[in-house]
Amino acid sequence: MKCLITGSNGLIGAHLAEFLLGKGLQVFATIRSSRQNLRGLEEKIHPVWCDITDSSAVTRVMTEVKPDRVFHLAAQSLPARSWDDPETTLRVNVFGTLQVLEAVRKLRLDCTVVTIGSSAEYGTPDETVDRISEEARLAPSSPYGVSKVCSDLLSALYAQAFGMKIIRVRPFFVVGPGWAANACVDFSRRIVEVERGRAQEISVGNLEAVRDLVDVRDAVQALWLLAEKGIPGEVYNLCSGQGHTIAAVLERLILLSGRAIPVVRDPQKYRPLDTPVLVGDCNRLQNLGWQPEIPLEQTLADILSFWRRVAATAA
C-alpha cells in the first residue's frame, strides 16, 4: 500500500512516516524545505519535493505516486504567526487543501484522504460545555482557525458532492519529541539552556490556559485508524479528553529537570485572543477503538530528553 504524507517534516508528519514504515507500507513524503524531523528516515521514505499551493506540482505528485492513502498535514500551523501573516496562512491552509482535493478528484484516484483541521476551529467554547464535541459551533478566534474551518468545510463539501473518501480530523494539542513550535518545546529548550548554564530563568506568557494534550505517537495511531475505519465526510476530534493548565505542564517539566528554575511573566508573550479552556470529547474516535496510551509524564520526559540530545549534539 502506498501512503502519501504532505508536510512530512512536521512533528506529526515525521512520526506518521515512522509509524507507517513500521507497518511495512510504502511512504511517499512531500518535502518543502527542511528535513530536520526526518533524520534517520531519509533512506526509507520516498521524498517528493512539492509546494502544496502549486497545483501543477501537486498534480504531478499525485499522478506519479497514485497513493492509496493521503494524509494531508502540510499547513502553516501556528495560530500566533497567522496574525502576522494571515495571507500565507490562508493560502497554504485553504488553497493547499483545495489543490490536494482537486488533484485526487480530477485524476479519479481511488484513495482515502485524511484532512487535518484543528481544535482552533471551535474558538472559545461555551463555558457550560465540559468537553467540546464535533457538533459544537465553529467560532475560530484566529486567522489560523478561520483557515482550518475553510479547509475542513471544503473537505466536507468534496466528500458530499463527489463521494470522495475524505476523513476530517480536528486535533487538539499534539506534542512529543521532535522539532516543533509549542509551549512544551519552548519550556524544554529553555530548561536545557538553564541546565547548560546559558540561562537563569524561564519567561512565560499565559499559564492559566487549559489545554488537551495528546502524544504525537498516540495521534499517528489515531490517524491510521481513521484512514482505515473512519466514515467518509465525518469529522473526528483527536484529543485525550483531559485538560491540563500550561502552568501544570511547566511545573512537571521543571520537576523533571530536578532544578529550581525561576519563572518570569512576559506580557509580550500573551496572544490577542487566547481561549481559556480547550478540552475535547474524543468519543467518536474511541468508538472506533482508539484511546491515548502514553501518559503526559512520559511525553514530557521524552520531549525534554530530545532537547537535551539536540543541545549535546550541537555543543
Ligand SMILES: NC(=O)c1ccc[n+]([C@@H]2O[C@H](COP(=O)([O-])OP(=O)(O)OC[C@H]3O[C@@H](n4cnc5c(N)ncnc54)[C@H](OP(=O)(O)O)[C@@H]3O)[C@@H](O)[C@H]2O)c1
Ligand atoms: N501539532 C498540533 O498540536 C496540531 C493541532 C491541530 C492541528 N494541527 C495540524 O496538523 C498538521 C500537522 O501539524 P504539525 O504540528 O506536524 O505541523 P508542523 O510541524 O508545522 O508541520 C507542517 C508541515 O507543513 C509543511 N508546509 C508548510 N507550508 C507548506 C507548503 N506551502 N507546501 C508544502 N508543505 C508546507 C512544513 O514544511 P517545512 O518543514 O518545510 O516548514 C511542515 O513540514 C497541520 O495541518 C496542523 O495545522 C496540528
